Every structure is written in C-alpha cells, then in structure tokens.
Amino acid sequence: MRIGYSFWGFLGEGITDTPDGGRSHRATLIDALTAAGHDVVFLQTDRDRVEAGTELPYTWEAHGFPAIDTLMLEWRWPIPGRNTTPCETPGHTCDLHRQADLIDFYTRDGLPTILWDKDRQLPADDGLRALGNVTVCEAALHPSPGAESLLFPVADEALDQADPAALTARERRWTLAYVGNQYDRDDCFDRYFAPASAIHPDHLVAGKWNDTGRWPHVRFLGRVPFSKVADLYGMALTTILLLPDRHLTSGQMTQRLFEAVLAGCLPLCPAEFRSADRLLPDNLIVSSGSEATDLIGDLAVAGPAQRAELLAACLERLDLMRASRQVKTLEELLTAGADR
Structure with a gap:
C-alpha cells in the first residue's frame, strides 16, 4: 500500500x-x-x-x-x-x-x-x-x-537487545532527572517532581520551561539537543513521568517512558495515570510527592539486582508499545x- x-x-x-x-x-x-x-x-x-x-x-x-x-x-x-x-x-x-x-x-x-x-x-x-x-x-x-x-x-530490536543487568550496572550521576517541555505539566510537576527534587538535590530538568519562578530549588538546564536525551537518562537513576491531565485520564503515555527505560533509568508513574499497571510494575506507581521521594531514596540504596528486576519488568510491559x-x-x- x-x-x-x-x-x-x-x-x-x-x-x-x-x-x-x-x-x-x-x-x-x-x-x-x-x-x-x-x-x-x-x-x-x-x-x-x-x-x-x-x-x-x-x-x-x-x-x-x-x-x-x-x-x-x-x-x-x-x-x-x-x-x-x-x-x-x-x-x-x-x-x-x-x-x-x-x-x-x-x-x-x-x-x-x-x-x-x-x-x-x-x-x-x-x-x-x-x-x-x-x-x-x-x-x-x-x-x-x-x-x-x-x-x-518502540523498535523491536531495541526491546529485544536491552539487557536490564547491563543497563542498571552503569554509574548514575543524577538521582532524578526529567527531559521534556513544560506544556500543561505544571500540576503534575507540583504534585510529584517538585517535592522529590527538594529532598534529592542531585537532580535536573532539561527542556523548555519558561515559567519556573515557583520552583527556585529545581535545577533547570533549558533545551538540549535530541542526541543528548539518551545520555541524560543514562546518567539518571530515576525519572518521574510528567503528563498533562488529558493524558493521565486517557492512559496516554509519551515517549519519555521508553526513552528512560532503554537507558536504564527507572520511571516513576503517577497513580492518576489510567491503567498504569499495563505499562509499569506496581512498585514504580506512586500516589504522592512524598511517596515518590521515599521510593527514589529506596532505589538509591537498592542493589543492582533489585534495580535490574524492576527494569526487566518495565521492558516486559513495553511489549505493548x-x-x-x-x-x-x-x-x-x-x-x-x-x-x-
């Protein structure tokens, strides 16, 4: 055709x-x-x-x-x-x-x-x-x-070749990172990322965020070349999947999920995301900023085997995409x- x-x-x-x-x-x-x-x-x-x-x-x-x-x-x-x-x-x-x-x-x-x-x-x-x-x-x-x-x-080859143990064995410079633009994400950012980043100072946000005055403690880098996205996630232990309300209620996941997972970065998903368990394991679904903060802290001290097991569960669910x-x-x- x-x-x-x-x-x-x-x-x-x-x-x-x-x-x-x-x-x-x-x-x-x-x-x-x-x-x-x-x-x-x-x-x-x-x-x-x-x-x-x-x-x-x-x-x-x-x-x-x-x-x-x-x-x-x-x-x-x-x-x-x-x-x-x-x-x-x-x-x-x-x-x-x-x-x-x-x-x-x-x-x-x-x-x-x-x-x-x-x-x-x-x-x-x-x-x-x-x-x-x-x-x-x-x-x-x-x-x-x-x-x-x-x-x-998500490319079949990328999923088939991903090795959870090798990916999670990498050194992680940042405990928490997000790569993406501000558009309609303020509410989700307020509920999840802002509280977590206040406790975990080794974090960053890359993307176009013009209105940031309400979050003076957050490290905003501005836009980065697309070629650097995988590198940033590859240096981050976790990310939080920030989504507009219209995506949360319809269960629409952006590319941020597989960009992070394929770089070995563990994604935390807001509980408001409809049918979240179809795309992520229950262990990575959070219902508040404090829960996200605690989970990030736990993952920071978790062993490589535990993180690899979680990443493998993410890769398995990515088969849907x-x-x-x-x-x-x-x-x-x-x-x-x-x-x-």
Whole structure:
C-alpha cells in the first residue's frame, strides 16, 4: 500500500529549538511500515534537509498531490502567531494550511484517511470524525469514543537487545532527572517532581520551561539537543513521568517512558495515570510527592539486582508499545478503510 504521510517535524536529530517529540518514534514507525512492504511518501516540508541540513533516504512531495492509497496525518492544530498567520510572515509555518489542502484533496474526495491525534487536540465535535473514510487514532490506552488506539512505537530490536543487568550496572550521576517541555505539566510537576527534587538535590530538568519562578530549588538546564536525551537518562537513576491531565485520564503515555527505560533509568508513574499497571510494575506507581521521594531514596540504596528486576519488568510491559504491534494495528485499520 502507498501511504501519504503528513507530519511537521523531523525524522533525524533535527534542531535543538523544537518541541518535536516525534523524533523518538517517527522513523521507527516508518521503517517498520517499509519493512512490512509498504511505500511511504512524506507530504510536508523536508525539515531534516531544510533546517537541519540532513539528507535522509526517504521520499518527500511537499507541494503536490501524488497518487496514494491512504492518507495518514499526524494531526496539526492552530497555533496562534505560528501557523495561523499569512505565508511569508516572520515565524510562519505552513503545516496547518498544507494539512487543510491535503484533507480537501484526498479526504473529502473519499480516500481512506488515518488521523493520528497524537496530542489529543482534535475537537470532539470536529466534522472529520463523522466521515466514513476517516479513522481517528490516539496514542492512548483509552482513546476517545470512536477513536482507535495507536501507541507510540518502540523498535523491536531495541526491546529485544536491552539487557536490564547491563543497563542498571552503569554509574548514575543524577538521582532524578526529567527531559521534556513544560506544556500543561505544571500540576503534575507540583504534585510529584517538585517535592522529590527538594529532598534529592542531585537532580535536573532539561527542556523548555519558561515559567519556573515557583520552583527556585529545581535545577533547570533549558533545551538540549535530541542526541543528548539518551545520555541524560543514562546518567539518571530515576525519572518521574510528567503528563498533562488529558493524558493521565486517557492512559496516554509519551515517549519519555521508553526513552528512560532503554537507558536504564527507572520511571516513576503517577497513580492518576489510567491503567498504569499495563505499562509499569506496581512498585514504580506512586500516589504522592512524598511517596515518590521515599521510593527514589529506596532505589538509591537498592542493589543492582533489585534495580535490574524492576527494569526487566518495565521492558516486559513495553511489549505493548512494540513497533510490530503498532504496524499490525495500522494494517488492520488500513485494510478496513480500503474495504469501506
């Protein structure tokens, strides 16, 4: 099947000043689809080449409308001052109107369309949900009514090759770390990370956090290159999975889980996360900042065997996010869409 894929971001390392978390899993999904025999053409600007100067062995068609069997959209939404302004305006990005053009040309003409609402931004009453040729997917264990579950994929090879004992045997410079941006995470940060970091001073936060005055004790590094994410987690004993409320209630886990686990960093998950035990062992699910603080302290003095056992349990549960599983889900949805 030839898939026209629309996304606004990078497949490679990209640039530092970007919030594109898709770099951790987008190429994983595309490569798995290609390995399964599908042909993928990208329908937005090749930002890897234009902005990062990286040439990658994929196919782009940024302006035309090539022949495809299915359209797949990583959903874009209006961001005032960025993609809602006229073209050629300083700071303008063309992702939103290109997406609209693709929908007008392909989707409204009846082509099967997968709309992957990765940040749960598609309004519940959006007319696209009612179109018979559109399948809405969310990266959640409990997607919205009418939507399907398509989780962020983890490469099969990475899971198969991960060695819990070797990963947890590494020296850890930081007791607690988080890599990610502030967006809608203040409540979770207040409940969990802020109390824990007050007791464990050997911590850090990397990412875009503009409003930090209420946490003067926290060490904020600012944004770091994507290539450094694994290194930071590889130097940290633990992380806390900070999630917006809309992700907590739907059981939508971000890439931070597998980024940490594959680097041997033990992830603590808020108890508010729906069906948390499907992705993490009960030992790493915490219900308060004080509980997180105590658990981090216990893990800091735990033996390598205990930490390896916990990491092995995390790796086992990551099988749910395995790339081959997500490709199978997509193929089932694509086949159903073609049959409609």
